Amino acid sequence: MCRTFVILCILAFASAFAQSSPSRASPAFDVASVRPSKLNSPAHSNVPLDAGNVYALIGPDETRSAAGGLFIATHQALWRYITFAYKLSGTQELALRFNMFSGAPKSGAPFWVTGSFDAAPEYFDISARAPADTSMDQMRLMMQALLADRFHLTIHNLSANTPVFALVLAKPGFTGPNLQPHSSFDTCGVPTPDLPPHNAAAFVMGELPPVCGVIAHVASSAPGPHYGGRAVPLSLLVTSIPTMTGLAAMPRPVVDQTNLSGLYDFTLNWMHDLTGEEGAVADNAANFRTALKIQLGLELKPSHAPIGFLIIDHVERPSEN
Numbered sequence: 520m521c522r523t524f525v526i527l528c529i530l531a532f533a534s535a536f537a538q539s540s541p542s543r544a545s546p547a548f549d550v551a552s553v554r555p556s557k558l559n560s561p562a563h564s565n566v567p568l569d570a571g572n573v574y575a576l577i578g579p580d581e582t583r584s585a586a587g588g589l590f591i592a593t594h595q596a597l598w599r600y601i602t603f604a605y606k607l608s609g610t611q612e613l614a615l616r617f618n619m620f621s622g623a624p625k626s627g628a629p630f631w632v633t634g635s636f637d638a639a640p641e642y643f644d645i646s647a648r649a650p651a652d653t654s655m656d657q658m659r660l661m662m663q664a665l666l667a668d669r670f671h672l673t674i675h676n677l678s679a680n681t682p683v684f685a686l687v688l689a690k691p692g693f694t695g696p697n698l699q700p701h702s703s704f705d706t707c708g709v710p711t712p713d714l715p716p717h718n719a720a721a722f723v724m725g726e727l728p729p730v731c732g733v734i735a736h737v738a739s740s741a742p743g744p745h746y747g748g749r750a751v752p753l754s755l756l757v758t759s760i761p762t763m764t765g766l767a768a769m770p771r772p773v774v775d776q777t778n779l780s781g782l783y784d785f786t787l788n789w790m791h792d793l794t795g796e797e798g799a800v801a802d803n804a805a806n807f808r809t810a811l812k813i814q815l816g817l818e819l820k821p822s823h824a825p826i827g828f829l830i831i832d833h834v835e836r837p838s839e840n
């Protein structure tokens with residue numbers, strides 16, 4: 520009987536160890552600090568917190584790396600850390616923050632996490648260190664562990680069939696002049712003005728972002744929003760459209776039905792009415808759709824499709840360091 524008891528204890532211990540070892544093996548920062556941000560402190564992050572949808576001008580020295588394992592971010596809302604940790608697309612980010620897509624599940628995010636269009640959320644400073652060879656994807660997993668530990672964040676992913684716009688080719692087999700396959704001559708190691716003349720499409724389209732793999736503002740003296748992408752998949756473009764245009768002009772998620780594979784360069788600009796006059800929203804949507812068709816050879820068709828959303832089950836303000 521004693522022998523049986525010992526064997527059972529050993530088996531129980533082994534079972535407990537097997538269940539707990541995955542959590543101990545999960546990537547985690549070596550050390551981390553989380554603090555509420557001071558009032559009016561500047562917003563900054565040494566690691567990009569987006570998933571490629573930048574929506575701002577970026578410089579040629581933008582590294583978009585894991586910064587040698589050092590993570591320093593100040594005056595950031597918790598939704599930004601969640602976006603980074605789970606690599607949310609522009610569509611998923613908007614769903615998390617505003618719950619405005621028809622047919623989409625509520626995100627469960629409290630106000631202090633997201634804020635609103637006219638009120639700020641709470642801000643936090645996070646600094647953390649990981650091994651120098653940490654990759655961006657590993658750092659995202661480390662941030663997931665930190666959010667679970669310090670903010671007691673629990674989430675689940677949910678797919679819901681929602682109204683969408685399907686992005687399709689306006690003319691089968693043809694793209695517009697401002698949407699071109701990414702040139703094999705562009706190694707993404709130099710800014711676009713230094714590209715060889717073989718990449719004539721880039722000069723026809725105008726200035727592209729100096730960094731590959733992102734959608735960002737590009738410099739222009741003409742009025743209206745100007746965006747560009749360099750070596751981006753169409754999947755990044757479609758999930759970025761609602762954020763580029765604003766939910767009032769594009770109130771549905773967008774899905775890719777172009778059947779275009781590979782990486783593309785593009786630039787896109789349109790007139791954006793900010794007067795707030797009656798009919799401005801409709802004009803903005805029409806202006807964008809017209810630019811999309813003329814410049815990129817693409818158009819939007821109403822449809823339904825399953826879209827993945829991140830749902831917050833539980834979150835608390837951070838525990839003390």
